[in-house]
Amino acid sequence: MKEELALFGGKKGFTRVEEFASATRWPVFSEEEKKAVCEVLESENVYAPIEQFEREFAAYHGVRYALAHNNGTSSIHAALFAVGVEPGDEVITSAYTWHLQVTPIIALHAIPVFCDVEPKSACIDPADIKRKISKRTKAIVVVHPYGAVASMDEIISLAQEYGIPVIEDCSHAHGAKYKGKKAGALGDVGCFSLQASKLMTGIEGGVLITNNEEYYERACVLGHYERIPRLKKEKYRRYYQPEKEMAPSCFGFKYRMHPLAAAIARVQLRHLDEWNSIRRHNMTYITKAINEVMGEIGDFFEPPYEAPNTERVWLNYICQYYADKNGVPRERFIEALKAEGIPATGGRTGYLPVYWNPIYEERSVWARGYPFDAPYVSRKITYEKGICPEAEKFWRRTVGLPVIHRRVSRDLLEEYVAAIAKVLRNIDALK
Ligand SMILES: Cc1ncc(COP(=O)(O)O)c(C=O)c1O
Structure with a gap:
């Protein structure tokens, strides 16, 4: 179903901004x-x-x-x-x-x-x-x-x-x-x-x-x-x-x-399990809905992964976006989500590979290059770009969506995933 994206003047897909902001605010003390x-x-x-x-x-x-x-x-x-x-x-x-x-x-x-x-x-x-x-x-x-x-x-x-x-x-x-x-x-x-x-x-x-x-x-x-x-x-x-x-x-x-x-x-600590189960309910609903849409249209977007035998928790909701599979740059996709009212983030959303941090190049931060060049280090230590290719690729593909920490209505979740689905289904319009 083709709908006009909000980015091009169509109707905004998600409008429950205040309710959403209060459900995603964290931490909140009582x-x-x-x-x-x-x-x-x-x-x-x-x-x-x-x-x-x-x-x-x-x-x-x-x-x-x-x-x-x-x-x-x-x-x-x-x-x-x-x-x-x-x-x-x-x-x-x-x-x-x-x-x-x-x-x-x-x-x-x-x-x-x-x-x-x-x-x-x-x-x-x-x-x-x-x-x-x-x-x-x-x-x-x-x-x-x-x-x-x-x-x-x-x-x-x-x-x-x-x-x-x-x-x-x-x-x-x-x-x-x-x-x-x-x-x-x-x-x-x-x-x-x-x-x-x-x-x-x-x-x-x-x-x-x-x-x-x-x-x-x-x-x-x-x-x-x-x-x-x-x-x-x-x-x-x-x-x-x-x-x-x-x-x-x-x-x-x-x-x-x-x-x-x-x-x-x-x-x-007394509330942790209850809070984790609310987050789990919200985020698995969203994950399932995104997976259903992607099952119909392709493999350029993946919601966060939960391995078998694990019960993950939801500190962040970091998705993977494969620009190489559809030719639409990640920033353009994020722009379209934001226009629909979805507060998506990219760039520094995910962690940079740790060894990209300047301290791994500038050995002078510690006196005389310690510890990397210390006499008790028996081999030459270097951290070139590319040593962990999957970590580097993961970071480039990240798109973050907020975690919903509090109970919200089914209506809100439905409207939220429909707005995401609208962008996913109309991805070609962003080319
Ligand atoms: C994965 C991970 N390890 C360690 C830390 C360090 O914890 P703290 O900031 O409490 O020192 C953090 C903090 O964000 C973290 O995310």
Whole structure:
């Protein structure tokens, strides 16, 4: 059915702008968070929410330990330190992620080895992990990008074969599942950002989870001096020697979570499953509708992917647009969607391949090119364009649509997908 696109003066397909803006706004706090914050301010033990939050977060994931952090980046630093990453070691990481997932590797004077991604999901590709494992590999960091869960069976079996720990960066995947098990509890250590855009938040914050006592205690030693007297292992408790009138001392970082962030995060955790299921309902409705249209007209547009055996979550809704299949540039397609009232985004919507960041070229950012050119690095490290072609292609194809976080009427969803379908069906008019 040919209809005049709004871009050319036709009737706008989607007009429920205000209702839509309120349903896509995130985060939104309620009286519950405000009450929780006030209770802390009025309480005698203002630090109590941190460990309360840890107990609840650990229970939610079915793990022994949760260690709250001031942000996700510090929890990743702690995880890498916990599993024993040392200067000159190599850490395998996805080329397609937020760059602060990778900088903690460099902060430990270790070398990031970028792995390519699976074309549909942008999840790290186990086949490329296998190619990049070497005797220098000390850890594998796996992100679940935008909420899509990586191929964990393949990754974990590779890691076990080579005896390498797996760190999951679940900053996009709070509450996601793989074969019924929660993301973060699949590998050896799970890390979460609780920054404001995340599926549950403390406005800022992070958490590290693990079942491994040694990893937990090492993470405490790195950045939580107040925990040292309570650690089980003597080798770590010796950083607190009251008989010598010494205060507990850690390795120089202070990664404690802000207690008000913990109070907010406690409330958010209680709602996480309910919120994830609302998002899931909305976004799977849209995905199904787009797939139906595409089934009739071609393969130039793909909504986000959900792998079998996974229950992904919806931090973002990042689609793939193949301009080479229809000759219409991505920006033109986005312009047409926007004209219909669909707030689509392109360009920086997706992550740039991490190694495109100037710090991987300008070795002078750290003194004398450290760590890349340090004496303990046994091979020449370079990060040329093209080393992870799928990640580069994925970024060029991204078209972002908003996530609908709140319950909306069926009418709204129908009008929304009809407006998208209108552009898809009339793509040739954009040539
Ligand atoms: C995938 C990923 N990892 C790590 C981080 C870092 O978390 P934070 O901003 O809380 O330090 C983020 C933050 O956006 C992220 O998206």
